[in-house]
Amino acid sequence: MASKQLSREELDEKAKQGETVVPGGTGGHSLEAQEHLAEGRSKGGQTRKEQLGHEGYQEIGHKGGEARKEQLGHEGYKEMGRKGGLSTMEKSGGERAEEEGIEIDESKFTNK
Numbered sequence: 001m002a003s004k005q006l007s008r009e010e011l012d013e014k015a016k017q018g019e020t021v022v023p024g025g026t027g028g029h030s031l032e033a034q035e036h037l038a039e040g041r042s043k044g045g046q047t048r049k050e051q052l053g054h055e056g057y058q059e060i061g062h063k064g065g066e067a068r069k070e071q072l073g074h075e076g077y078k079e080m081g082r083k084g085g086l087s088t089m090e091k092s093g094g095e096r097a098e099e100e101g102i103e104i105d106e107s108k109f110t111n112k
Contacts (some may be wrong), residue, residue: 076108 007016011021012031020026024041025034068080069077082105083093097104 030083072109076110079108 006021007075008031015021015025015028015031015034016048020031020034021031022028022038023036024038026037028034028037028044052060072080082102083097086100086102087093088096091099092102096102
């Protein structure tokens, strides 16, 4: 599947119409602005990782998961894990669960 390569002018025009043309460039109103936003977001994560070191950065991720677990409660977090475990590169967990007739109780996903 060959995709047509767009010129910088065409990409800039699409960006001015509100379309995101650079991954991570959400909110930029020109091609250049989107490139700068994407670069800054990437560097921000890298800088924080360098400041904290590998273990510290992992700990932050772990704390985020714990916070989510507290919001959803044990049952909701467990149910979300079931759904995530079903996902593949081709299909989301919800699509696969539906296809295979596996019940996922999304009412358990609500914040406590």
